[in-house]
Amino acid sequence: MFVIIILLAICAGLGFGSHELTKSTGDSGSKVLNLYNWGDYIDPALLSKFEKQTGYHVNVETFDSNEAMYTKIKQGGTSYDLTVPSDYMVQKMKADHLLIPLDKSKLTGMQNYGAAFMNKSFDPGNRYSIPYFWGTLGIIYNDQFIKSGELTHWNQLWRSKYRNDIMLIDSARDVMGLSLISQGHSVNTTNTRELVAAKDKLNRLSPNVKAVVADEIKMYMAEGEAPIAVDWSGEASEMMSQNSHLHYVVPTEGSNMWFDNLVIPKTAKHFKAIYAFLNFMNRPENAAQNANYIGYATPNMAAYKRLPKAVREDKQFYPSQQVINRLEVYQNLSAKKVQQYNDLYLEFKMHH
Structure with missing residues (x-):
């Protein structure tokens, strides 16, 4: 959960503020x-x-x-x-x-x-x-550990030098998606062979994965706990506002x-x-x-x-x-396929 185009169509996104709205319910009256x-x-x-x-x-x-x-x-x-x-x-x-x-x-x-x-x-x-x-899904890196321009492709996350360096957002479609894109496949594929291959490739990423987390990723990255994260643009924006060493990249081969x-x-x-x-x-x-x-x-x-x-x-x-043209919007898949994505992702998390 965790700003748009320029003339004809330039795009990508950013993150949440710090206020909490009062939670209230009720519908009494018409006003x-x-x-x-x-x-x-x-x-x-x-x-x-x-x-x-x-x-x-x-x-x-x-x-x-x-x-x-x-x-x-x-x-x-x-x-x-x-x-x-x-x-x-x-x-x-x-x-x-x-x-x-x-x-x-x-x-x-x-x-x-x-x-x-x-x-x-x-x-x-x-x-x-x-x-x-x-917004988009992309890579956040800390320039105290990672040189500018060093991370521009999903495949680079598998480099052995990033052992225990990466935080992943806890999201089945996003994590499976980055692996699918790295193998040249659509984030909306329903091909079982492609999905299993994406999960197998994620298993090989495991040594580099420090943690798979949700909202906490912002705090960890802002505090310099990890050099690299995969998260949404909006979350990246909030992290970057708290730590000037952080940068956000949308991999050139595509993303969500x-x-x-x-x-x-x-x-x-x-x-x-x-x-x-x-x-x-x-x-x-x-x-x-x-x-x-x-x-x-x-x-x-x-x-x-x-x-x-x-x-x-x-x-x-x-x-x-050029980058926008390579971005894909998630499609609503059948309940059976959603379950397959979730099951394979869970296997990867257990393997990790």
């Missing part, structure tokens, strides 16, 4: 909006601004994975008005009839979004989703490009509040404020233009179009 979001994934000052401008009170509840969010909405018994699934989860929720289509006649500011972030394969025509943030999106789950009740909030977040000044707070890449081009020049021109987070 409320129930937002189900990742932890610390919106500037609290923006919520206050929205409440002051509109009179709606925002209740925020948080989740820590797409799957946890999906399960809670599928089970029912909740009254969330908006939630924030990633690309493949939008596809899954749509297929399982858990989303309400957007009423485009009630939306304003949609022209602010870059073409590169709209009409993606997981939601053609943006019938159900509005892009919120986006992910999108988080605002959607209306079937549990929604407060539609006036929903559209007021979506239109509020579409406004360039608000999207820019949110991107500055969160640190991830914003798909709102009008907001992007308002970001500091140093942020807009940072190639660590805004790779060239």
Whole structure:
């Protein structure tokens, strides 16, 4: 869990702020909006601004994975008005009839979004989703131990000199994905032979892996506990803000490009509040404020233009179009294939 394009399409992402929003639930009255979001994934000052401008009170509840969010909405018994699934989860929720289509006649500011972030394969025509943030998976290194330019390819992680040096984000699709890419395969492959080969190659990475961790990776890297990590761009941004020796690289042969999106789950009740909030977040000044707070890449081009020049021109987070062309979005795989990815990943972790 753990900021966007330049003109035609330059992209890549960054990380979370340090505030914790108050967790609250309830939907009493009609002047409320129930937002189900990742932890610390919106500037609290923006919520206050929205409440002051509109009179709606925002209740925020948080989740820590797409799957946890999906399960809670599928089970029912909740009254969330908006939630924030990633690309493949939008596809899954749509297929399982858990989303309400957007009423485009009630939306304003949609022209602010870059073409590169709209009409993606997981939601053609943006019938159900509005892009919120986006980012990449890459390598973070500490220049006190690793020379600049030394790590630009996934395959280099297997070098024997990196024994016990690498921290991996605890994510089956991401870790299996980097191994698949290193062998020239798609991160969405359903070929069993390719998947087994990716796991076998990960087993050979084990001597270099110091730990497979989740959120703690940020603290370890910020404190110089390991020279190398594999993590999401947003997490990298937060680490780098705490340690000037850290740098982020998207391997040139390709990686994952992910999108988080605002959607209306079937549990929604407060539609006036929903559209007021979506239109509020579409406004360039608000999207820019949110991107500055969160640190991830914003798909709102009008907001992007308002970001500091140093942020807009940072190639660590805004790779060239050449790199972007080699990024892949995760597709929603069958339950059987998801289980296969998870089982093979678990075998690697046990081997490690």
